[in-house]
Amino acid sequence: MDLIIFEDHYADGFYPLSVSHPVFDLFYGCFNVVERYKRYITSEDVSLVCRDYLTDTARLRFSLPVNQDIIIKNDCLLINAALKPDNKIFDELFTANDNTAFFDGDVLIGAKLSSDILNEISLIELSEKAIAFPRNVARVDISAPCFKFLWDIINFNGQAIEDDLKLMPDFAPPIISPYSHIYGENVFLHPMAIVPEGVYIDASNGPVIVDESAIIEPRSLIQGPVYIGKGSKVLGGIIREGCSLGPGCKIGGELEESIILGYSNKAHEGFIGHSYIGEWVNLGALTVNSDLKNNYSEITVRLQGADIPTGSIKVGCFIGDHTKTGIGTLFNTGMVIGFCCNVYGGALFTEKEIDHFKWGVPGNLVKFKLDKAIDIAHKVMSRRGMEFTQVHEELFRIISDSKR
Numbered sequence: 001m002d003l004i005i006f007e008d009h010y011a012d013g014f015y016p017l018s019v020s021h022p023v024f025d026l027f028y029g030c031f032n033v034v035e036r037y038k039r040y041i042t043s044e045d046v047s048l049v050c051r052d053y054l055t056d057t058a059r060l061r062f063s064l065p066v067n068q069d070i071i072i073k074n075d076c077l078l079i080n081a082a083l084k085p086d087n088k089i090f091d092e093l094f095t096a097n098d099n100t101a102f103f104d105g106d107v108l109i110g111a112k113l114s115s116d117i118l119n120e121i122s123l124i125e126l127s128e129k130a131i132a133f134p135r136n137v138a139r140v141d142i143s144a145p146c147f148k149f150l151w152d153i154i155n156f157n158g159q160a161i162e163d164d165l166k167l168m169p170d171f172a173p174p175i176i177s178p179y180s181h182i183y184g185e186n187v188f189l190h191p192m193a194i195v196p197e198g199v200y201i202d203a204s205n206g207p208v209i210v211d212e213s214a215i216i217e218p219r220s221l222i223q224g225p226v227y228i229g230k231g232s233k234v235l236g237g238i239i240r241e242g243c244s245l246g247p248g249c250k251i252g253g254e255l256e257e258s259i260i261l262g263y264s265n266k267a268h269e270g271f272i273g274h275s276y277i278g279e280w281v282n283l284g285a286l287t288v289n290s291d292l293k294n295n296y297s298e299i300t301v302r303l304q305g306a307d308i309p310t311g312s313i314k315v316g317c318f319i320g321d322h323t324k325t326g327i328g329t330l331f332n333t334g335m336v337i338g339f340c341c342n343v344y345g346g347a348l349f350t351e352k353e354i355d356h357f358k359w360g361v362p363g364n365l366v367k368f369k370l371d372k373a374i375d376i377a378h379k380v381m382s383r384r385g386m387e388f389t390q391v392h393e394e395l396f397r398i399i400s401d402s403k404r
Helices: 033-040 052-062 087-095 123-127 150-167 370-383 390-401
Strands: 002-006 046-049 076-080 100-104 107-113 138-141 181-183 187-189 200-202 208-210 221-223 226-228 243-245 254-256 271-273 300-303 306-309 358-361 364-367
Touching: 002 033, 002 123, 033 046, 033 150, 046 123, 052 390, 076 087, 087 100, 087 107, 150 226, 150 243, 221 226, 370 390
Parallel strands: 002 046, 002 076, 100 138, 181 200, 187 208, 200 221, 208 226, 226 243, 254 271
Antiparallel strands: 076 107, 100 107, 300 306, 358 364
């Protein structure tokens, strides 16, 4: 069957990353959602449904049919991008009768639909509201694990790394310097990964996966479960359990139970824990976040003005794409920093939430000029040999002009 991966009308729960990423572009374990589902499900045709303003972004990212590009030719399997990977749920979807939709409350988990039914409905509505299917589609109510917020993904990430190991290609036995120290058998190094003398890897509590062209520099300590993405560098830092690095990152200092998307830098000393950090982020030296209150109480996160209890005592920060921090920047517990901010001042930000395109120091944040932000993004991406396209610029303008 053809596969359609969709984000639903609860995508804002993944703010601030959701303003620039469809939910199926969120990364955890070793893959983003699209890459993971393509490995779980053999399908020649994969299509994507997302919020309308992210259509061009998704098309550029995945080179797949998106929204109005989709042409229904065959029966399809629809899967919610926020579904936590679960073999039992997948089996129910695969083996369901035709024209069956699975719901958890008002959340559409997935559906197995004929081409006739699919041509009767508007797929874009999947990302806008609770969709009503024709009466001849059977509804099945199930209890399905779905991510609702970024901290849900962080808390699952260690398990996701272990699960994704089954979906990774087989790596040849690693060639490791006799002067490196490896504990545990679950160390998987791509043949083109570089692990020189003086590296410590502890895989006794979970796998350590170092992907193609990644470099682990001397004096680095890695404690699994950890995934180091393609072309990323660990700069003599400490990468503790539950961390995933996307492609092209540079990471030093200390990182714990955190996810960092592609091409972001934390090259110097400083602690980041229980956090989700976007693409093209640069954290200046000694940037630190708190992930635990002194009174060990539950942490509440403010998302677009609404205070959301997390149910956890350990929550770090959430940083949108293209944001930069100056040296010595300190983030309070559970902070949210929006898209394309530039914050500095060497002091503690006590704000619970910083909106997109903000520039300044604690207590004195002004609007980051759009043209200046675009110029910086051009320079940053060109330094990595990547193009800041018209699609990128249009997304900057959309986010700057509207409250997302």
